[in-house]
Amino acid sequence: MSPIEVPLDETALAELAREELALLSYPERRWVKPYFDAGGRRLYDVVIVGGGQSGLVIAHSLIRQGVDNILVLDRSPEGYEGVWETVARMSHLRTPKALCGMELGQPSLSLQRWYMARHGREAWEALDRVPRRDWMEYLRWYRKTLNLPIVNDTEVETVEPEADHILVTARRSGARETFPARLVVLATGFDGAGRWSVPEVISDNLPPTLYSHSNVEIDFAALAGKRIGILGHAASAFDTATAVLNAGAASADICFRRPALPTVNPHRHLETAAFLANFPELSDATRWQIARHFRQVDQPPAHSGFFAATALPGFRMHAASPWLDVRQEGDAIRVKTPRGEHVFDYLIAATGYTVDYAARPELSALAPHVLRWKDRYTPPAGAEHALLGDFPYLGLSYEYLQREPGTAPWVERIFAFNFSGTVSMGPHSTSISGHRYALPRLIRGVVRRLFLEQEEHIIPDLIAYKDIDLVIPPHLRQMATAAE
Numbered sequence: 001m002s003p004i005e006v007p008l009d010e011t012a013l014a015e016l017a018r019e020e021l022a023l024l025s026y027p028e029r030r031w032v033k034p035y036f037d038a039g040g041r042r043l044y045d046v047v048i049v050g051g052g053q054s055g056l057v058i059a060h061s062l063i064r065q066g067v068d069n070i071l072v073l074d075r076s077p078e079g080y081e082g083v084w085e086t087v088a089r090m091s092h093l094r095t096p097k098a099l100c101g102m103e104l105g106q107p108s109l110s111l112q113r114w115y116m117a118r119h120g121r122e123a124w125e126a127l128d129r130v131p132r133r134d135w136m137e138y139l140r141w142y143r144k145t146l147n148l149p150i151v152n153d154t155e156v157e158t159v160e161p162e163a164d165h166i167l168v169t170a171r172r173s174g175a176r177e178t179f180p181a182r183l184v185v186l187a188t189g190f191d192g193a194g195r196w197s198v199p200e201v202i203s204d205n206l207p208p209t210l211y212s213h214s215n216v217e218i219d220f221a222a223l224a225g226k227r228i229g230i231l232g233h234a235a236s237a238f239d240t241a242t243a244v245l246n247a248g249a250a251s252a253d254i255c256f257r258r259p260a261l262p263t264v265n266p267h268r269h270l271e272t273a274a275f276l277a278n279f280p281e282l283s284d285a286t287r288w289q290i291a292r293h294f295r296q297v298d299q300p301p302a303h304s305g306f307f308a309a310t311a312l313p314g315f316r317m318h319a320a321s322p323w324l325d326v327r328q329e330g331d332a333i334r335v336k337t338p339r340g341e342h343v344f345d346y347l348i349a350a351t352g353y354t355v356d357y358a359a360r361p362e363l364s365a366l367a368p369h370v371l372r373w374k375d376r377y378t379p380p381a382g383a384e385h386a387l388l389g390d391f392p393y394l395g396l397s398y399e400y401l402q403r404e405p406g407t408a409p410w411v412e413r414i415f416a417f418n419f420s421g422t423v424s425m426g427p428h429s430t431s432i433s434g435h436r437y438a439l440p441r442l443i444r445g446v447v448r449r450l451f452l453e454q455e456e457h458i459i460p461d462l463i464a465y466k467d468i469d470l471v472i473p474p475h476l477r478q479m480a481t482a483a484e
Helices: 010-023 053-064 111-119 121-126 132-146 235-246 266-270 273-281 284-297 303-310 409-413 419-425 432-452 455-464 474-480
Strands: 044-049 070-073 092-096 129-131 154-162 165-172 175-186 194-196 211-213 227-231 251-255 315-318 325-329 332-337 340-344 346-349 353-355 414-416
Touching (some): 044 053, 053 432, 092 432, 111 121, 111 132, 175 432, 227 235, 227 340, 266 273, 273 419, 273 432, 284 419, 332 346
Parallel strands (some): 044 070, 227 346, 251 315
Antiparallel strands (some): 154 165, 165 175
16 A cells, blocks of 8 residues: 555644655755845745635745745735635535645645545545535645745735835734735735625615625624525525524525526536636637626526525525615615515625725726726627626736736736636636646746746856866876866
8 A cells, every 4th residue: 555545644644745745846946036125125036915725826836836935915814814714604615526736736735635634535435525614624734734934914905016026015913014026926816806796776775784795794693583685696695595594584585687596507618628728828709708608697506505595494585586676664675676575674795796996905006007808809799798898808827917018017027816817817717626727827927927037147157057066086087187
C-alpha cells in the first residue's frame, strides 16, 4: 500500500502534503527582483484582496511559481473568510464532490483526502455533496497546512495608482495602513463587481427595517412568528426560506416571475475541459450569447436547498408572480402580483447582484478607466443586455484593460479574479469547479508580467553569474587550463 493510501488523520495528512511539496519544489530558487518605492519601501510583488477559496489557491500557486513576496488581505476574522460561515445558508455545496483544482494536482491537498482523514473512507464513499461547514473546515486546514500569508480583519478601502505601482489602502483595528504593490489581484467573490440588488419596487416603498437581501446577514430569530415574502427562484431563495422557517417563521412564500421553476442547469453543459480552459479564446459574439443565455434561462436551485425548503410546513412558492406593487399597510406589507395579492410581515430579495463600481471602495478609482463590454462589443438587435454591457472586458489573464489606450496603464496591473469576469472568462471561471483551469491562466498572466518587467536584467545577470558548478581538483587544473 502506497503512503497516500494509508489512513491518516488531519495532522499527518498536513505533514505529508508539506513533504510532497518539498519533493515537487524544483526549481525552488526565488527569481523576482526586489522593487522599491520613492521612499525606499519595498513593494509587494502581488497583493491579493480576499482570503476566501480563490485567494488561498492564488497565494499557494504564486508561491509555487517562486513568487513569495506576496500578501493576502481579508476583512473577516481568521477562519471566517468568504461566505461559508456568514451569509451562505445551504446545507451542502451544489458542486459535485469530485471537484478538484485547489490541490493543484497534489492529492494530499485535495478535498477528498482531507475528508477521508476527518471522517473516514466509508463516509466519503457514502457522500453525495460536500456539506457547507465541512468545506469551510477544509479551507481552514488548507490555509494552516500551507502557512499562507493572510492578514485578517483588514478592510480594503482604495486601490489606486502611485507612481509606477499600485497603492492598496486598508483599515485595520481602526488604523489606516498602506500596502504598495506591483500587481493586485481582486479575489472578492460573487459581488466583486458591485453590490447585491434590491428591486426599486421594494426599496422605494418600504423602510429598510422591513426588508433585506438574501445574501447579507439576517437576524432570523427576530422573524419568528412572521409571514415572510421572498422574491426570486435561485438557490439563495430556497436556502433563505429554509432558514426562516427553521427559525420559527409562520410562513415563507417564494415568488418568481418565470412561468415555471427552471429544471435544466446549463452550467453542467459547459463543464468540460475544453470550455473551462479555453472559454476566453472564444469570439466576443459567442461569449456574449452564452452570458445572455445564462441570464435568460438561469439555473434551478440546488437539490438540497429545494427539498429542504419544500419539506417544511409553511412553505409555498408561486410561479409567474413578479411583484408589481409593494405597500406598507400598518404593521403589514401588501404585495401585488399578476396572480393575486399577498400579505407579509417582512420581505427578502433573493434577486442577485448589479454592477456598481461606486458600491465597492476598491473599484472607485478604476471605474472611469476600465474597458467594459459596452465599450468593446455591440450586440445585434434583440440581443442587447444592459447589465452585461457594464461588466468589465478583461484581458486573457483576467487583467483589466484601459477604456482609452494609453491614458491609464496602471489598470492593467490589477486582475479581476471575481464574478465580474463572468462575461469575459466564463460563468465558471472563479467558482470551485473552474479553479483547475482558471487559476493557471491567472497565474501565468501575473508571473509573465513580473518576469517581463525585469527583462533588462536578464543578460547582465547571466553574464555576471559565476557560481561554481564543477570543482576541479588541483592535480587536474593544469590540464583543464590552457597555458598562457
